[in-house]
Amino acid sequence: MRTVMDLQWWITVIGVPLVGALFWLRFHDRNETDAALRALKDELANYKLLVATSFVTATSMKELEGRIMSHLDKIEKKIDRVIEQKHPPA
Incomplete structure (x- = not known):
């Protein structure tokens, strides 16, 4: 108990x-x-x-890439002209 x-x-x-x-x-x-x-x-x-x-959004990146590429194309064309002026084609 x-x-x-x-x-x-x-x-x-x-x-x-x-x-x-x-x-x-x-x-x-x-x-x-x-x-x-x-x-x-x-x-x-x-x-x-x-x-x-x-x-940044994808569209704004595409726009930026386009602007950069166009500037690079312009620079490339200028370099090509300078080279052609120094060494004209025969």
Whole structure:
């Protein structure tokens, strides 16, 4: 009989508060995790916005490439003219 009462005492005094504390920690930890995930989501959204606003689009890169190539063609033609002037065809 004494063993059953000791077990009930341990359950009442130690077990119930311990289980309560574990539940409290579980839900308290979940709130912190949810808050951290929300903050991470916000940071990712801000980074995506930064990337979208600061990086070059494909069309503007094509335009830039076209301008560079046309200038290189002009330089090449000038170099060809200079070489032809110094060494005229025979």
